[in-house]
Amino acid sequence: MLAALAYLGNAWRMGYFSDDWYLLFSGITYGPAKFWDVYIIDRPLRGVLQYVLFSLFGSTVWLYYLAALIMRIAGALGFYWMLRLLLREQRLFTVLAAALFLVYPGFLEQPNAMDFMAQQVAMTAIIFSICFSIRFVLAPRWLVRAGYLLLSVGLALVGYMLMEYYIGMEAYRFLFLLYLMRKRGRLLSKRSIGLLAPLLVAPAAFTIWRLFIFQGARANTNLAFVQSHLGSGLWLELAQLAGQFVVDVSETFLGAFVLPFSLLFGRLGELEIATGLLLGALAAGATVLVMRPALAAHKAELTASKQGALFLALAFLAGVFCLALIAVSGRDLSFLFYNRFSFPSAMAVAIVLAFIGLSFRSRYVQMAFFALLLFISVATHYANGVRFAQEWEDTQRFWQQLTWRIPNLEDGTMLTGRRVAPIYEDYYLWSPLNLLYRPFQGQIVLSTEVLNSETVQNISAGVPFEKNRRSLYLVYDFSKTLVFSQPTRQACLRVLNADQIELSTQDDPLVALAAPYSMIGQVQAEGAADERMFARLFGPAQATQDWCYVYQKADLARQQGDWAAVAAYGQQAAAAELAPADAIEWMPFVQAYAYQGELAQAAELAERIGTTPYYAWQACEIFSAKPLSGDAAIDAGNQQLAAWFCAAE
Helix, strand or coil: CHHHHHHCCCHHHCCCCCCHHHHHHHHHHHCCCHHHHHHCCCCHHHHHHHHHHHHHHCCCHHHHHHHHHHHHHHHHHHHHHHHHHHCCCCHHHHHHHHHHHHCCCCCCCCCCCCCCHHHHHHHHHHHHHHHHHHHHHHCCCHHHHHHHHHHHHHHHHHHHHHCHHHHHHHHHHHHHHHHHHHHCCCCCCHHHHHHHHHHHHHHHHHHHHHHHHCCCCCHHHCHHHHHHHHHCCHHHHHHHHHHHHHHHHHHHHCHHHCHHHHHHHCCCCHHHHHHHHHHHHHHHHHHHHHHHHHHHHCCCHHHHCHHHHHHHHHHHHHHHHHHHHHHHCCCCCECCCEHHHHHHHHHHHHHHHHHHHHHCCCHHHHHHHHHHHHHHHHHHHHHHHHHHHHHHHHHHHHHHHHHHHCCEECCCCEEEEECCCCCCCCHHHHHHHHHHHCCCCCCCCCEEEECCHHHHHHHHHCCCEEEEECCEEEEECHHHEEEEECCCCCCCCEECCCCCCCCCCCCCHHHHHHHHHCCHHHEECCCCCCHHHHHHHHCCCCCCCCHHHHHHHHHHHHHCCCHHHHHHHHHHHHHCCCCCCCHHHHHHHHHHHHHCCCHHHHHHHHHHHHCCHHHHHHHHHHHHCCCCCCCHHHHHHHHHHHHHHHHHC
């Protein structure tokens, strides 16, 4: 029930995110065997996992989401089993800790199911590995122990091969085993030491392989990077590292229940806020219903004893060690983007908070404490689901509009720009772009780049370069740059034309810098995006013809010089009472009406555009600078438009 409240509220609205895109391109274009090449540079076993997943699920996104949810629940059940093995008499404590782990609000990548399946599988594998190591120590017969040892070592290696920094979770294994041995009065016995020794096989073997045999090509997953990271200005680096480490610890154990909630809820609408609060309230109510009878039978020995304090300290130390290992590798935790680095410490957080909550003397305070934590956790995950769902809807709208506006692209086109949905890496664009316009071609013909200051410099210099991204080869020709902009959710996508630059007041300044290099001729009228591929990636195409559909088709007709078609689209929009949220989108229509001699309509739109001084100034500059075309109607239209806009400026 708790998992359903936290993770299913927006499940039907999920799609593909971030690194999913190069996985999709690789799997669809080359087949699942390509994943071995993709991950050979840093985590080879991820290639095997992705091969299995893509072979089973293909590009059916809800199957990945379901599998990730099952894996999350399995991990929580494994954690519950682990605590029961260690604290058999503390049933309520183990249930509450497992519940907190299940919905820990510091790990916010649950909706990103395809790419983050590796983290989920690694976490669950290591948790069960620790459980089997405890069973190995407790088993009475060597034959049974041998079986548990094989399971423990095998699952540990799976976890570390998928996520190398999860090796920090070995701290849980050995600290918890030391606790168990002390509890049984055998801490320093030869037998205890002999039982621990075989459990060193997995971490020792992996460490030797990773540091001295495996040649990784990704910077922060190899030893050379760590050495260089700490080698330059050692004392300064250590001081900065210590400061960031303290911040990471506080954010993991405390900030996870405050920062994501505050950051995410501020983005929600009224109905979404109400839904999130309702789901959180249901979780809180269920917590009270479960705890009320359970507290009557609860034994408080754990929270009131030195043995309990020791277990708390060991759990906290294990969680801190996980964060320390992450910090040394040059990574640091932050919400919302780098939240994944808190996941290995989630078990420690759950134990610490469960211990604190059950330490209160008043049962009402205990119930209120856990109800509040689970309320925040469930509400945070719902709000996080809304964030991902909104990003996916923005992504779908972007590609729908792009395929309306661009029938085809010339080979070698380099697309860049800004949109509502984030673009943190170039493959967010080139993967769907090539799948839509060059499906199954076997190579990346259309390149894209994140629009930043470095990209603007490369565009202005026009120097081509090549890039190899996880065995995926790209060639960038900046002389074939095409720039787009979609500054707000209400605005339509605009493909910019260096010969007639029309900028919105809301455009990013980098768009303005890149606009003079946007070659509209890269857009080709012949051809069309693959409809079946579009449906496979983004779902059914939009059936209704809204304002942005009319705008995209009109802008394409304007590019082709078909002014009658542009005017016809304008009449279609007027008949349907469609209008833009941003007046800059009237530009194709005012131009067409003026060229077609429909001056009344042109004057009306010119007045609407001219109410924004920046747009009036742009239009004045554009139409005043138009050279004579030899077409009397067009030349007269330019003169009239210049007169209107320059007067309004």
